[in-house]
Amino acid sequence: MDSPSRSNSLWKGKGKAKATDVDFEDLNPIITYRHLHSHNLSPRDPLRAIALCDSDAFYAACEQMRLGVDPAIPLVVRQWDSLIAVNYPARKFGISRMDRWDDALKKCPELKIVHVATYKEGDAEPGYWEKPDTRTHKVSLDYYRRESAKIYTMFKEGLPGAEIEKASIDEAFIDFTRPVREKLLERYPYLATVPDDAPEGIDSPLPPPPPISWDGLGVVVPIHPTADEEEQLLEDDNLTTWSDVALSIAAEMMGKVRADIHATLGYTLSAGIARNKFLAKLTASYRKPNNQSILRNYAIPDYLKPMPFQKIRFLGGKLGEALAREYDVKTCGDLLPISLEEMQRKFGEDSIWVYEILRGIDRSEVKEKSALTKSMLASKNLAEPVTKPSEGSHWIRVLAAELTLRLNDAREQSPGLWPKSIVLSIRQGWHLGRSKQAPFPFSRTVTADLIAAAGDKLWKELIGFDDSKPLPIKITHVGLSFTGIASTESGQRNIEGFFKAPDSMKIEERGTKRKSSATTEECAESTAITASRIVKDLDPGASSPTYFDCGRCGKRMSLPDDICDAEVGDDIKKQALAVLHTAHEDFHLALDLSRMPEEGTKTVKFRPDPPKKKKVRRSEPGGIARFLVKK
DNA sequence: GTGGATGAG
């Protein structure tokens, strides 16, 4: 457990040197007019103000709102036999996330238990059932995704100018720097111009900041946690900086949106506000639920030092464990004496990320994610293993139905969305897994059948299709996913240009039902090309055309003769033509996409800021390296 | 492209 070879003094020997002096050097940087007036908001901006805002016990809150349950009632969300969300009232009973539902009920007989939505093959959409069967049903988190999207929308609308990065289904980072700066100049107009007598012109420091009232802005993390509050307040007041002013304005804005969201959607949120993402995240958990906390720069050292580093984002896993073991320590403060060189020697060049984090430094940016997701996975662990190919098809249809919903849903926001490939993965027993993927044909109208067909094909490639004899192995897990989802970001305008014919497309459904309420999605689906002409041609009463002329390539696309000649109603011919039309548009669209410069999806590193996997380049792969290097 | 690893909640 301990490391006898390591001299204690090496890393505990710093004595009482003020960490503020030695390890945290940047707590009160000089802020000049240039900083304030620079239009180049960089991660080094001393007036940066970042928030992490997350929804309290989100799934539980969703169910509580959906069912109109009093928020004070203990409520949990159940998934099969365990719990996936526990609201705060329920936590008071000692119920926690991984508890079994029946154990939880023993702890709190009044507990309101809601099973997460599920669906089975053939269901149009997920539903809530008292007792869903794990053998036939699959969990759906769709409702939570939709509610999450509502919150995200309110963030965007309520915080113009702020950069917002959705970090997960229940949390988002918000960069307030720009709106805060505007407010700063508005509120303190004397900052707008460099005084004539400023010694160094635009590079002169700003005048002393005004005092701040934190009333109603949230909990302010104390600079030096002590028993004496009086003393604390006194000290804190004497140390106000412009950075604090910036944080207080951010807190103001954050508080307003939180209140707004609570009033409109009913969700309570907690937020942390600090100078960077990592600290914001850490600060958000300072006081929960339904609260926000502010971490001033001067409060960073004493907040961070006692903090178990394994609580830090990306240090919660094996890397954190490896660090803890290597040095036999727990807190951030414990790791401060480790030199950068030492850390890099053991954990690779990229450990500088960890080194800086421990000192409250994090330059990673809040960046709205262009494509909201790059992949979509629907998967299911099978309580009853699949032993026949036909059973596989069954689950594939279930999973395909979910992917259909989700992809079409995503397309409401970005019509050009398109998964490059579809992947079927299966697992047998406990670790052996295989997967197979194939290109996913672009199609404007994605149906469950289309996806299921693709999945079935992969299934056959993966395990064969002879239903007569049982599979040699038991499949315990089936997953169907889309990968390489591209949103044709830069081409958005082009594409929307195509997608703007009005209500022409419902013809596929029924020629007569013209004004059927077309959803935005369906409107977006219609394409310009020759749509208006087609609609005219399809005017009720006129005899059905059997071709159309493509406005883009000029080609005349005709129905196959056998359909033209067949003794079928006009309805059928209309439908057939619509299908042909759609297919042809898809062809053009795919062509457009392939020719389009891949701006949104080029080699931009998707996750530039988080810690790199530690590539250990080291002669001796012992010790921690074993965790980090593939065996 | 495939499989595995990592991480979050």
Add this chain to the structure above:
DNA sequence: CGCTCATCCAC
């Protein structure tokens, strides 16, 4: 071995 989801990377 909860269960479901997402991303990255070595091969």
